Amino acid sequence: MTSVAEAAVGRVERRLLDGELGLDAHLARHGRLPLLDGSQIIGMARDSGLTGRGGAGFPVWRKLSAVAEAGDGSAVVVANGAEGEPASGKDRALLAYQPNLVLDGLQLVAAATKARAAHLYAPKAALAPLRALLEARRVAGLDRMSVTLQAAPDAFVSGEESAVVSALNGRGAVPADKRIRVIQAGVGGSPTLVQNVETLAHLALIARYGAGWFLSAGTADEPGTFLATISGAVRRPGVVEAGYGVPLGELIAAVGGATMRLQAVLIGGYHGGWVPADPALPVSRQALEPYGASPGAGVLVALPAGACGLGETARIAGYLADQVAGQCGPCINGLPRMAATLADLAARRPRAGLAAEAERLARLVSGRGACHHPDGTARLVLSAMRMFQADVAAHLNGRCLATEGYR
Amino acid sequence: MKLHVDWTACDGRGVCTELLEEMLVEDDWGFPVARDGQRSPAVPPPLEGAAKQAVDRCPMLALKLIAR
Numbered sequence: 001m002t003s004v005a006e007a008a009v010g011r012v013e014r015r016l017l018d019g020e021l022g023l024d025a026h027l028a029r030h031g032r033l034p035l036l037d038g039s040q041i042i043g044m045a046r047d048s049g050l051t052g053r054g055g056a057g058f059p060v061w062r063k064l065s066a067v068a069e070a071g072d073g074s075a076v077v078v079a080n081g082a083e084g085e086p087a088s089g090k091d092r093a094l095l096a097y098q099p100n101l102v103l104d105g106l107q108l109v110a111a112a113t114k115a116r117a118a119h120l121y122a123p124k125a126a127l128a129p130l131r132a133l134l135e136a137r138r139v140a141g142l143d144r145m146s147v148t149l150q151a152a153p154d155a156f157v158s159g160e161e162s163a164v165v166s167a168l169n170g171r172g173a174v175p176a177d178k179r180i181r182v183i184q185a186g187v188g189g190s191p192t193l194v195q196n197v198e199t200l201a202h203l204a205l206i207a208r209y210g211a212g213w214f215l216s217a218g219t220a221d222e223p224g225t226f227l228a229t230i231s232g233a234v235r236r237p238g239v240v241e242a243g244y245g246v247p248l249g250e251l252i253a254a255v256g257g258a259t260m261r262l263q264a265v266l267i268g269g270y271h272g273g274w275v276p277a278d279p280a281l282p283v284s285r286q287a288l289e290p291y292g293a294s295p296g297a298g299v300l301v302a303l304p305a306g307a308c309g310l311g312e313t314a315r316i317a318g319y320l321a322d323q324v325a326g327q328c329g330p331c332i333n334g335l336p337r338m339a340a341t342l343a344d345l346a347a348r349r350p351r352a353g354l355a356a357e358a359e360r361l362a363r364l365v366s367g368r369g370a371c372h373h374p375d376g377t378a379r380l381v382l383s384a385m386r387m388f389q390a391d392v393a394a395h396l397n398g399r400c401l402a403t404e405g406y407r
Numbered sequence: 408m409k410l411h412v413d414w415t416a417c418d419g420r421g422v423c424t425e426l427l428e429e430m431l432v433e434d435d436w437g438f439p440v441a442r443d444g445q446r447s448p449a450v451p452p453p454l455e456g457a458a459k460q461a462v463d464r465c466p467m468l469a470l471k472l473i474a475r
């Protein structure tokens with residue numbers, strides 16, 4: 001592994017998650033949003049280098065300017081808090097503890113795109129408290145654009161951009177073909193901006209404290225903080241905030257440390273990749289790329305020594321196969337077959353070509369769906385085959401190194 | 408020009424893999440897969456006619472030609 005010590009500058013710190021509950025506390029701490037016009041908002045998004053926190057990491061200012069241009073006054077903006085990933089809890093935490101930052105951010109993107117409508121899309125349980133808050137904000141004269149709440153179904157793909165648009169158009173929350181992008185024609189046929197709720201909350205802070213302040217966290221290439229949801233073999237599973245580039249060990253320490261020795265960590269969630277449990281490994285796009293992983297939406301799962309990585313991956317692959325939306329042939333057929341193949345490998349039911357078959361199926365489904373569900377599932381499987389290579393060989397011989405304590 | 412499959416519409420009827428066998432093969436379940444492994448494979452100029460025919464004859468209207 002390359003030396004990473006010089007690259008890591010991110011630290012655990014609270015920006016989004018700091019502060020007391022409630023609108024009064026929010027206003028006392030941060031004040032009202034400054035009045036900014038569209039080009040100022042897009043400019044500060046560009047200067048800050050803010051990227052989407054839903055997983056894809058696309059530059060926010062580019063999406064904003066594309067929708068502003070295509071919309072010409074008819075655009076629709078959506079705050080996306082669907083968070084279908086079971087191992088992720090950061091959007092739920094943010095909506096529960098700092099919803100005003102999200103709602104401020106939604107007003108900013110509405111102004112930047114000169115939108116005609118704004119929606120907040122999140123699980124039903126998250127919406128009830130927001131109704132009263134939106135009323136309090138209306139009374140306080142905070143929101144120029146009224147916000148409609150839309151319940152997100154509890155499904156893995158329900159937060160995918162085109163699935164969000166489909167749900168708002170009154171159809172099922174399933175992904176659509178990407179030949180026409182939602183930034184061109186989305187909700188009601190209008191150019192539509194879908195932005196993760198954490199992204200919007202960052203924008204609300206940038207509007208108050210400036211791009212330079214935002215850039216003071218994270219790395220030069222990947223500025224700012226991100227919310228991480230950490231689970232698995234850690235003492236206090238939950239949500240923490242840190243600058244990009246934070247060493248993996250500091251993130252684990254922030255949730256009370258590992259409960260036992262760790263052998264690997266899944267980063268980027270169920271569509272992510274396995275990385276070694278190296279405390280010095282920076283959690284950044286650049287440092288994780290060699291492992292085929294990325295911070296994604298900040299989901300980390302710590303795998304203890306003694307647990308079988310192939311077994312855990314097979315469990316997740318089985319879940320992902322169950323979460324297929326049922327529209328695209330290669331995904332409908334390929335994911336269950338891939339999951340079953342991995343399950344055979346995990347359960348040490350060897351047959352000729354089993355490992356090669358899992359890899360072939362992963363490559364076969366990649367890029368062949370309306371959304372990235374097959375690609376993400378394939379990425380997870382391929383990463384497990386690499387990270388647990390020694391156990392792949394052992395399993396084909398009826399052994400399991402992890403559970404036998406060989407490591 | 409590139410080929411684009413709308414996977415939400417494709418039913419794996421196999422018309423395109425027959426008309427464009429230079430570019431497409433069937434996967435394990437009869438759905439088209441590009442021989443070059445690309446998501447949207449580029450159509451070589453000599454195959455443009457066959458590609459247009461495949462697009463026109465797709466019973467599910469799932470196959471498209473796109474510029475990018």
